[in-house]
Amino acid sequence: MTDLELPGFTTSADRSQLRLFATVIGETSPVHTDVEAARAAGYRDLLLPPTFLFTLELMRPDPAAVLRHLGIDQREVLHGEQHFTYHSPAVAGDELTFEMKVVDYYERKGGALRFVVRRTEVTRGGERVATLQNTLVARRLELS
Amino acid sequence: MTATTTGPAFTVGSEIGVLELEPISRTTLALFAGASNDHNPIHIDLDVARSAGLDDVFAHGMLSMAYLARAVQEWIGPRTIRSLGVRFVAITPVHGAPMFRGVVTDVSQDTGTELATIEVTTTLADGTVTLRGSAVVETEERA
Numbered sequence: 001m002t003d004l005e006l007p008g009f010t011t012s013a014d015r016s017q018l019r020l021f022a023t024v025i026g027e028t029s030p031v032h033t034d035v036e037a038a039r040a041a042g043y044r045d046l047l048l049p050p051t052f053l054f055t056l057e058l059m060r061p062d063p064a065a066v067l068r069h070l071g072i073d074q075r076e077v078l079h080g081e082q083h084f085t086y087h088s089p090a091v092a093g094d095e096l097t098f099e100m101k102v103v104d105y106y107e108r109k110g111g112a113l114r115f116v117v118r119r120t121e122v123t124r125g126g127e128r129v130a131t132l133q134n135t136l137v138a139r140r141l142e143l144s
Numbered sequence: 145m146t147a148t149t150t151g152p153a154f155t156v157g158s159e160i161g162v163l164e165l166e167p168i169s170r171t172t173l174a175l176f177a178g179a180s181n182d183h184n185p186i187h188i189d190l191d192v193a194r195s196a197g198l199d200d201v202f203a204h205g206m207l208s209m210a211y212l213a214r215a216v217q218e219w220i221g222p223r224t225i226r227s228l229g230v231r232f233v234a235i236t237p238v239h240g241a242p243m244f245r246g247v248v249t250d251v252s253q254d255t256g257t258e259l260a261t262i263e264v265t266t267t268l269a270d271g272t273v274t275l276r277g278s279a280v281v282e283t284e285e286r287a
Contacts, residue, residue, distance in 0.1 A: 025211060
């Protein structure tokens with residue numbers, strides 16, 4: 001189960017999506033929405049909010065591949081844990097590469113709960129940007 | 145010498161901030177699905193929620209974590225977040241109104257940089273704990 005390593009992919013955040021994200025979560029700091037304010041604060045462009053790398057990772061081609069590989073229906077999935085370690089700020093337009101591995105898999109309660117731990121390294125031109133670690137929990141539901 | 149700044153108190157045990165939010169609406173869940181690229185219908189489509197035996201849709205965990213990150217950054221001002229992690233302890237139902245409370249639990253040194261650990265607990269109005277989070281931040285303002 002922990003042999004799964006998906007091919008890396010590269011994507012970038014665009015300004016309009018960062019502005020939408022900020023609006024939805026009630027973020028008022030202009031470094032996420034106003035390019036002038038971001039530059040005045042020392043950033044090259046709009047700063048990604050702390051959790052936005054998770055959103056970018058969902059740009060992966062075929063994001064359902066992991067669940068399919070594990071035989072998990074997305075309705076059964078709960079988010080168990082999410083961690084971010086930041087090495088360098090990322091801004092709109094940065095070409096960010098995401099490389100993900102499944103690093104752990106275990107079951108509890110006779111398989112009623114299945115845990116999948118994934119780690120993603122995010123880089124920009126070879127420079128480390130962040131490390132994400134995600135634990136998802138699949139619970140067996142009576143699906144119709 | 146005593147510091148005269150009125151910034152956050154990075155002393156162990158001090159409460160660094162509280163953020164209380166309005167109840168999360170179905171509209172917010174729909175918009176967050178699009179804004180966050182998480183299109184799992186369990187959060188936005190009542191038919192799908194019911195097909196999984198649930199009474200109703202529930203909020204994306206990452207919506208609560210986005211609020212938590214926003215709260216931490218508001219509390220610490222122009223300082224750097226080194227790391228951020230959460231355990232999702234319980235789901236947040238639609239109309240849940242999360243409250244975030246941050247307490248400094250550790251102050252340490254990392255090669256000349258002072259770091260503070262902020263433990264954040266997220267609760268709903270009925271007292272349910274939904275997230276337990278931890279942020280490590282630099283205590284010096286960004287240059």
